[in-house]
Amino acid sequence: MEFPVEVELAQPAPILPTGPHWWYEIKLDGHRTVLWRTAEAVRLQSRSGRDVTTWWTDVAADGMALPPGVVLDGEVVIVVDGRISFEAVQSRAASSPARARRLAQEHPALLVVWDVLALPSGDVRGRPYEWRRAAMLDVLAGLPSPSRLQAVSATEELEVAQAWYDSLRDTGVEGVVAKLGTSPYRAGRSAAWQKIKHAETVDAEVVGYTGAPLQPRMLAVRLPDGRTALSQRLDAPLAAQVAPDLGAAPPAGQAETAAGDAYTAAEPGLTVEVLASSAHRAAVTVTRLR
Incomplete structure (x- = not known):
């Protein structure tokens, strides 16, 4: 395995999946x-x-204690006043190397690990989760x-996962990721x-689309807080309604x-109801035409 590696990405979903091996x-x-x-x-x-x-x-220094050959996948986070702060992560990532070192002294980072891609024995991405x-x-x-x-907190219990989703929002937790236990990386x-x-659920103004105007794939919407984001792919009935x-x-x-996602701009005037996340990169699902 050579540097850099292409990472696995999760698909947005409206609810926690259920069934064996999740x-x-x-x-x-x-x-x-x-x-x-x-x-x-x-x-x-x-x-x-x-x-x-x-x-x-600071993360790299602690990583030196790992055996050579280990490759780990995870999320760098910074905790400020008991809450995960995306703003602190952004500030460090956008700073000069000298300032990054000063910020590390003030608010050290953590690497919350959720996967191992390689061990000293070799690539393990083909193994089940x-x-x-x-x-x-x-x-x-x-x-x-x-x-x-x-290590990231993980469970096989749906009830525990739902409790995390319902109770941890104020700590900076975005939600839950579900992973199929039998799947490779x-x-x-x-x-x-x-x-x-x-x-x-909020109303959002349509400001653009991807695909053709009579066969739109996704909508670009302006949310009430001013953010503009692309929706998830439209289902066929919704696409037919807005076309x-x-x-x-x-x-x-x-x-x-x-976030840098390109779209074809459209004249404002169309309003849709959407499910929109409060995270820095909004996840938007169009539910109906207003």
């Missing part, structure tokens, strides 16, 4: 990070594949205590991983959401 993990609001323990050092990789070791030297989780826990158990590397978006984020309005006016050019 595991549930707490979803934290931070930066996706892969830790590589090489023969001589530690390298940290972002979701996109950038080397971000310089900004997370349940096997990889047990191996990950064994690796982390060998670290000195305390450590900046910690696959690069890219996977139905074996599903993320269920906290959301609320006449989108096709009635000429396209207004190309635009991007704050």
Whole structure:
């Protein structure tokens, strides 16, 4: 396995999946990070594949206690006043190396680990999630205590996962990720991983779309707090309902959401009801046309 690795991504879902072999993990609001323990050092990789070791030297230092050859997948988070702070993570990631070191002294980071991709014996991505989780826990158990590397909380009990979802929102927890215990680690978006984020029903103004106006795939919407985000893919009935309005006016050019997602701009005027998460990168599901 060569640096960087393409990570597995969870598909958005409205509710927790049920059935045999589902595991549930707490979803934290931070930066996706892969830790590589090489023969001589530690390298940290972002979701996109950038080397971000310089900004997370406190995590890298604790990673030196891992056996060479270990590769871990997880989320870098920072806790401020008892709450996970995405703003603190963003501030560190956007700072100069010198300032990042100062911020690390003020608010040290944690790498909350949820997977192991490689062991000293080699690549283990083809193993089932349940096997990889047990191996990950064994690796982390060998670290000195305390450590900046910690295992994510996980359960096979649906009731426990629902309690996490219902009760931990005020601590900075985004929701729950469900993972199929029998699944290998696959690069890219996977139905074996599903993320269920906290959301609320709101009305949103349609400001654009992807695809053709008479066959829209997703809508770009402006939420009440001013955020613009792309929706999840529309189902066929909803696409048919909004298509006449989108096709009635000429396209207004190309635009991007704050997250960098491109869409074809449309004249405002159409309103839809959506389920929208309160996280920094809004997860939006269109439920009906207003």
